[in-house]
Amino acid sequence: xxxxxVAQLERELxxxxxxxxxxxVEPTEAGRLLHARCAAILREAxxxxxELAQSxxxxxxxxxxxxxxxxxxxxxxxxxxxxxxxYPACRVDLVLADSKVDLIADQIDLSIxxxxxxxxxxxxxxxxxxxxxxxxxPGLVKRVARPRELATLPFIANGALNEPLTWQFARxxxxxxxxxxxxxxTINTTPAVLAAALAGGGLAVLPDFLIRDDLAAGRLVxxxxxxxxxxxxxxxxxxxxxxxxxxxxxxxxxxxxxxKRMTGPKRTR
Numbered sequence: 709x710x711x712x713x714v715a716q717l718e719r720e721l722x723x724x725x726x727x728x729x730x731x732x733v734e735p736t737e738a739g740r741l742l743h744a745r746c747a748a749i750l751r752e753a754x755x756x757x758x759e760l761a762q763s764x765x766x767x768x769x770x771x772x773x774x775x776x777x778x779x780x781x782x783x784x785x786x787x788x789x790x791x792x793x794x795y796p797a798c799r800v801d802l803v804l805a806d807s808k809v810d811l812i813a814d815q816i817d818l819s820i821x822x823x824x825x826x827x828x829x830x831x832x833x834x835x836x837x838x839x840x841x842x843x844x845x846p847g848l849v850k851r852v853a854r855p856r857e858l859a860t861l862p863f864i865a866n867g868a869l870n871e872p873l874t875w876q877f878a879r880x881x882x883x884x885x886x887x888x889x890x891x892x893x894t895i896n897t898t899p900a901v902l903a904a905a906l907a908g909g910g911l912a913v914l915p916d917f918l919i920r921d922d923l924a925a926g927r928l929v930x931x932x933x934x935x936x937x938x939x940x941x942x943x944x945x946x947x948x949x950x951x952x953x954x955x956x957x958x959x960x961x962x963x964x965x966x967x968k969r970m971t972g973p974k975r976t977r
Contacts, residue, residue, distance in 0.1 A: 766797065778822075
C-alpha cells in the first residue's frame, strides 16, 4: 500500500522520489527536499497544538537534542538526567556527534553547538562561553617560555577541527604568536584526545569544561597560562519557528542553571 501511494505521488509530481534496487531504497534529491518540507509542516502543526496547551501542560513527549560528543558526555548527559527526573512525562533522546546534524531532516528539537556559529537562518541563544587550554600531563611538561617553542613538542591533533595544528596565542593586547604544531597523534573525537593526553601522548588543546576536574586533581597542567587561545561560545540552536515547545524552553532553562552553578555569576554572556 505504501509503495502504491508513493508511486501515485511520483506520478502527480512528475518526479522520482525514491531510487529502488533489489536490496535497498534511497531518496532522490527531490525526495529529500519534499521530506524536509513536509517534516517542517508537521513540526509547525505540532507546535500549534502545543501552543494551545502551553498554559496548562508541563513539558511532555519526546525531546531530541543534538550535541558534540565532548559536551554531550561531560555536561549534557547529567542535565538530561535531571530533566527527566523533574519532568517524567518528557523523554529525552540525545544524539551525540561531532558533525553537524540537519535539524529538520533529523527531527531535532534542540541542538547545542560549541565553538563559532556560521551564518544561519536558525534561531539561537547563547548559553555560555568556554576557554581553550593547552594542557599536558605533569611528566611531559618542559620549561617553555613562549608559544613558538611548542612547535617541536609532540602534539595530539583533534581531527574534528578544521585546522587542528594551527593555533594563535595572545598575551595582553599587543603580543600574538601563531604556532604550527607537530602532530604525534591525530584523533577525530575530543574525548579520545583527552584520553590520549591523560595517557601522556603529548600536548593538546581542549575546552575548559572538559578538563576542569583533571586540572584540579593535578592529572593535567595548563601550559603557558599567561597566554590565551581564542575562546568560543556554547549556543542553543533551534529550527526556525514562531513557537517554541515548553519541553525545549524548560530544558534550555535547566542547562543555563547548570552553567551558572559551574562557572559562577562572574561569567558574562
